[in-house]
Amino acid sequence: MRRQRSGNSVQGIDANSGPKGDLYYEGKICPLTINYQGRRVVLILTRNISNRHRVETLLRHQSQIDALTNIYNRRVFFEKLTEEVIKSQEPDYQSALLLFDLDFFKVINDKRGHDAGDYVLETLADLVSHLLVKDEIFARVGGEEFAIILPETSLSAAKEVGEEVRSHIQNCQFEFKKVEIPVTVSVGVVKIGRNETTKRLYAHADEALYVAKRNGRNCVATLDRQME
DSSP states (O other): OHHHHTTOOEEEEEEEEETTEEEEEEEEEEEEEEEETTEEEEEEEEEEOHHHHHHHHHHHHHHHBOTTTOSBOHHHHHHHHHHHHHHTTSTTOOEEEEEEEETTHHHHHHHHOHHHHHHHHHHHHHHHHTTSOTTOEEEEOSSSEEEEEEETOOHHHHHHHHHHHHHHHHHSOOEETTEEOOOOEEEEEEEOOTTOOHHHHHHHHHHHHHHHHHTTSSSEEEEOOOOO
């Protein structure tokens, strides 16, 4: 109101709930330099932008979320990882990265078909999502490869999270068209150290994942490299 009295226009977006969902309106209030019957005249312009808002929301969702698993995609993951690398420069700040993928996923696709493979990926993503807390970032970074960013988490605590993910997936039943599919994952865990780079950190996590594969799969391996 103060801005109106000073002669400036006010512009904004308002949302209202209706029987068909939320409606969004863009409005502008323009004080005029004329009076009507001794009263100041204010022009109010509004337009319904609900369709535009829905399209923008959809495009934003598609740019951030993996279409199959409904979790963050690779692009958002690397954005979040870069943010965490920057935070790691702060004194006494600890965080970690988990990288894991499905063991023998190609066998599932070849033997049961790609629909079965998609089912496994969707189900796995849903299972892991329910294990994580609010600030932990979960993303699909490749075909059958996933990553979890654990803010404010030590390497030992991150390894416990990795083991929880591994054991939970192993103990869950994956059944597609009445056929049970055995599913396990290998997990690599690294701490996000100081003076780290996003690219180098991801390479270290991939190396830890390779160690887990080399150790027989269905296990967790850590790579503890304190970056000075």
